[in-house]
Amino acid sequence: MYKTILLGKIKTSKIELVDIAKAWLAISLAFAFVLTNTSIIDGTISNVLSVQFLIYFIIALFTAGLGFLLHELAHKLAAQKFGCVAEFRAFDQMLYMAVGLAIFIGFIFAAPGAVMISGQITRKENGIISIAGPAINYILAAIFLVLTGILPQFGTVFFIGFFINAWLGLFNLIPFGNFDGLKVFHWNRIYWGIMVAIGLIMVFMRSEIISLIA
Numbered sequence: 001m002y003k004t005i006l007l008g009k010i011k012t013s014k015i016e017l018v019d020i021a022k023a024w025l026a027i028s029l030a031f032a033f034v035l036t037n038t039s040i041i042d043g044t045i046s047n048v049l050s051v052q053f054l055i056y057f058i059i060a061l062f063t064a065g066l067g068f069l070l071h072e073l074a075h076k077l078a079a080q081k082f083g084c085v086a087e088f089r090a091f092d093q094m095l096y097m098a099v100g101l102a103i104f105i106g107f108i109f110a111a112p113g114a115v116m117i118s119g120q121i122t123r124k125e126n127g128i129i130s131i132a133g134p135a136i137n138y139i140l141a142a143i144f145l146v147l148t149g150i151l152p153q154f155g156t157v158f159f160i161g162f163f164i165n166a167w168l169g170l171f172n173l174i175p176f177g178n179f180d181g182l183k184v185f186h187w188n189r190i191y192w193g194i195m196v197a198i199g200l201i202m203v204f205m206r207s208e209i210i211s212l213i214a
Contacts, residue, residue, distance in 0.1 A: 010073075011080065012087065019090035020072070023112035024065045026095040030102035030110075031064040031164065032057035039106035063144070063161035067137050067168050068112065074132035075115040075180075082129070084119030110171055114178060127187025130180040134195055137169030141202055163203070170199030 005012050033039060035056045038047040047053050072088045079086035090113035101107045117129070144161035151158065173181035173196050185192045 010077070016087045016089070019113060020069065020088055023088075023090040023095060024061070024068060026099055027068050027110060027112050028057060028060040028065045030098045030108055031060040033099075033102035034106050034108055035060065035160065037106065039102070040104050042106065045103070059157055059160055060164075063157070064164045064168070067140055067161075067165040068110075070136045070140060071133040071168065071172070072113075072115055074136040075129055078129040078132040079115060079117045079119070079121075082119070082121055082125045084117045084121060086115050086117045088115050089113050110168060111179075123187050127184050127191070130183035130187075131191065131195065133180055134169040134172050134184075134199070137165040137172070138195075138198055138202070141165035141169065166199060166202035170196065170203055173199060 003013060005014065005017070032053060033048075036047050036050075036053050038044050038053060076086045076088065091111070094109075094111045094113065098109055098112060101109050121129070141162045144158045144165065148155050148158040148162060172179055173184065173192065175181040175185040175192070181192065181196075184195065
């Protein structure tokens with residue numbers, strides 16, 4: 001059993017903190033490759049040595065990394081609210097895949113790990129725990145969207161934050177395998193449909209949305 005570490009009201013452990021850190025770095029690195037159009041298939045892998053790549057990696061840490069962290073934290077806190085033991089564990093193979101796909105073909109497959117839950121929960125509670133992550137991504141996307149209008153000088157950074165978090169929320173709602181979407185779908189199909197609709201609007205109508213606040 002790993003020794004519990006208290007960070008305020010959050011119960012964690014050394015192994016969870018290590019797993020979060022490496023998943024955060026891996027996902028941010030993968031997004032940096034995609035955001036800078038750096039890939040082997042395009043013959044642009046040398047971009048990794050550029051200042052632009054470093055800048056976008058830092059942006060990804062703040063946007064994609066923050067989205068990932070708060071997504072998993074939302075699952076964790078919701079699970080603990082229902083009396084469960086919950087800790088994030090990284091899936092090393094999926095981290096390699098995320099970075100590898102980004103390097104080779106410029107595609108993001110963001111499934112770095114999952115919050116492992118131990119305890120008795122109902123289907124509804126499992127659905128609430130699962131919907132918490134995508135909901136946080138949508139909230140972050142909305143915050144970044146508002147900041148795009150308030151601080152247009154940082155519009156590019158905030159737009160990246162908006163798009164990445166909208167995409168992360170929608171991606172995790174896929175009703176398949178261990179994705180959040182399957183658990184939400186099994187709990188309440190109406191809520192699942194509403195969440196998917198919100199994500200689709202954000203991701204595929206982003207230009208129209210941005211123009212409304214510009």
